[in-house]
Amino acid sequence: MVSFGHTAVGVVIGVTAYHYLGQGNLAEGLLITGTVGVVSHYLMDAIPHGHFYLPKNYGIEIVPIIIFDLFLSIAIFLGIIYSKAGLGPIFFYTMFGIGGAQLPDVLEGLIHLKILKNKGLVKLENNLHNGLHWNSRNSEVLLLGSRDIWQLFVILAAIFLISF
Numbered sequence: 001m002v003s004f005g006h007t008a009v010g011v012v013i014g015v016t017a018y019h020y021l022g023q024g025n026l027a028e029g030l031l032i033t034g035t036v037g038v039v040s041h042y043l044m045d046a047i048p049h050g051h052f053y054l055p056k057n058y059g060i061e062i063v064p065i066i067i068f069d070l071f072l073s074i075a076i077f078l079g080i081i082y083s084k085a086g087l088g089p090i091f092f093y094t095m096f097g098i099g100g101a102q103l104p105d106v107l108e109g110l111i112h113l114k115i116l117k118n119k120g121l122v123k124l125e126n127n128l129h130n131g132l133h134w135n136s137r138n139s140e141v142l143l144l145g146s147r148d149i150w151q152l153f154v155i156l157a158a159i160f161l162i163s164f
């Protein structure tokens, strides 16, 4: 799934969690939100979807894509929340929702860059992540296409949710 989609799901989780848990203990609420975010990543990856790139182009094209897909998506959503609520609890709930929703791919990236060693708990998580990814068995990655209309829908839902 594209990072923009995972970010959007993280926003929906963060804002929703804030509405239900926002009055309670902040640390507890953020922990729950982050955990739900991580689970959402595996679920979203399990649904048929495409990506912005194919693995053979990974090395060359990945940097501008990551800047657009990961950093820009996070900056846009957190920027909107910040402009409405400042650094209030909803900002942190949204941040933890996004953080959880991005964590498996961030770990994947750190392994790819050899910053993290693929062993122990990291390897366990990576196997789970790749095992649940819908097309990982034939190691075929598909480009963004008509099957991805739902990713666009998730992004629109997140924008709709925070535009009030």
Ligand SMILES: [Zn+2]
Pocket (backbone or CB within 6 Å): 001, 002, 045, 049, 050, 051, 133
């Ligand atoms: Zn994918």
Ligand SMILES: [Zn+2]
Pocket (backbone or CB within 6 Å): 001, 041, 045, 104, 105, 129
């Ligand atoms: Zn993933």
